[in-house]
Amino acid sequence: MTALSSATRGVLIAFGAYAVFAFSDASIKILHGGVPAYQIAFIGALFGCAALPFIKGRDDSWLDIVRSTNRTLWLMRFFCGAIGAIASIITFTKLPMAEAFCLLFLLPSFVTILSVIFLGEDVRWQRWAAVVVGFIGVLIVLRPGFRELSAGHLAAAIGGLVAAISIVIMRKMGPAEKRLSLYGAALLGTLAVSGILMLSEMVVPTPRQWLFIASYGLLGGAGNVMLMTAARLAPANLVAPPQYSQMLWAIAFGYLIFDDAIDLAMAAGIVLIICSGLLTLAREKKRGTPLPRAVVSADNQASLATSTDETGDNEQPAQTASHAIPQA
Incomplete structure (x- = not known):
C-alpha cells in the first residue's frame, strides 16, 4: 500500500470517526433529559470500557490503567475527565447541537491561553489572532444581552475549559505516560464521580432510553478506536481538519430530528469559529511544525484533542488529549 493510499484511508476513517462521535452526541440529545446526566455518564462510561482491549498495547498490563x-x-486528569463528561452531556441536553459544537470548538483557544499561563509557551500573534477570531465567533453565536443564556451554555464553557486543563496536564506529563493510563484516568474518574453523584437521583431507564444510553457509550468508544486507526495511517495535519465535519452532522441532526433552526448570525459565528481552528492548522503546516496525532479519550468531546507523538512508530504510546494545538 502506498503512502498516499494509506493517508487517504486515514482521512476517510477520521471522517467516519467524527461522524460516529456526532451520532453518539445525538443519542444524548434524543433522551431529552429523561435520565439524569450523572447516570448517563456512569452507564456510558461502563459501555465505554469496551474500547479498552483496543487501547491496550501488546506490552501493557491491565494494571497500567491505574499506574x-x-x-x-x-x-x-481523573477529575477533569469526570467533569468534562458530565458537562458535555448537560450541554447536548440543553443546547441545539450546532450551538453546542460552536462552544466546544473553542477548546483549542482555551489550550492556547492555558499553555501560555502554565507552560510558558511562546505564542505568536498569528495564534492570538486565531483565538480572537474564535471568541468573536462565539459572541456572535451567543449574542449576550440579546438572548437568554442557559445552564447549557455554562456547562459548555465548563466542559471546554476542563478539557483544555486536562490537555495541558497531559502535555506536562509527557509522552512516557501510557495511553491506557491516560484513557483509564478519565474513564475511572467518570465512573467514580458520576457513580457517587447519581446515588441521590436515579431513574430506571425505559428500553428505549437504554438503547440510546448504550449508543452514547458504545459509539463513543468506537469513535475513539477509529480515531486511533486514522492516526496510524495519516499525518495529523490531515486527521485534524475532519473534526469540523461534526458541525455538518449537527446542523443535519438539528434540522431533521430536533427542529433546530440556524439564523444568519449563528451561521456567521460558526464560520468564524471553524476558521479560527483551520487558521491555526494552516499556520502550523506553513511553519513546518509537526502537528500532533489524534488519540483517544474517555470523554467524546476530547476527540477534538490530539497527541504529540509523531514518531511514526505505531507501538509508541500516544499521549491522550495532549497538544490539541501545537506551539506557534
Missing part, C-alpha cells in the same frame, strides 16, 4: 508516572497529574 502513572505522575500520580498528582493523573488524579487531576
Whole structure:
C-alpha cells in the first residue's frame, strides 16, 4: 500500500470517526433529559470500557490503567475527565447541537491561553489572532444581552475549559505516560464521580432510553478506536481538519430530528469559529511544525484533542488529549 493510499484511508476513517462521535452526541440529545446526566455518564462510561482491549498495547498490563508516572497529574486528569463528561452531556441536553459544537470548538483557544499561563509557551500573534477570531465567533453565536443564556451554555464553557486543563496536564506529563493510563484516568474518574453523584437521583431507564444510553457509550468508544486507526495511517495535519465535519452532522441532526433552526448570525459565528481552528492548522503546516496525532479519550468531546507523538512508530504510546494545538 502506498503512502498516499494509506493517508487517504486515514482521512476517510477520521471522517467516519467524527461522524460516529456526532451520532453518539445525538443519542444524548434524543433522551431529552429523561435520565439524569450523572447516570448517563456512569452507564456510558461502563459501555465505554469496551474500547479498552483496543487501547491496550501488546506490552501493557491491565494494571497500567491505574499506574502513572505522575500520580498528582493523573488524579487531576481523573477529575477533569469526570467533569468534562458530565458537562458535555448537560450541554447536548440543553443546547441545539450546532450551538453546542460552536462552544466546544473553542477548546483549542482555551489550550492556547492555558499553555501560555502554565507552560510558558511562546505564542505568536498569528495564534492570538486565531483565538480572537474564535471568541468573536462565539459572541456572535451567543449574542449576550440579546438572548437568554442557559445552564447549557455554562456547562459548555465548563466542559471546554476542563478539557483544555486536562490537555495541558497531559502535555506536562509527557509522552512516557501510557495511553491506557491516560484513557483509564478519565474513564475511572467518570465512573467514580458520576457513580457517587447519581446515588441521590436515579431513574430506571425505559428500553428505549437504554438503547440510546448504550449508543452514547458504545459509539463513543468506537469513535475513539477509529480515531486511533486514522492516526496510524495519516499525518495529523490531515486527521485534524475532519473534526469540523461534526458541525455538518449537527446542523443535519438539528434540522431533521430536533427542529433546530440556524439564523444568519449563528451561521456567521460558526464560520468564524471553524476558521479560527483551520487558521491555526494552516499556520502550523506553513511553519513546518509537526502537528500532533489524534488519540483517544474517555470523554467524546476530547476527540477534538490530539497527541504529540509523531514518531511514526505505531507501538509508541500516544499521549491522550495532549497538544490539541501545537506551539506557534
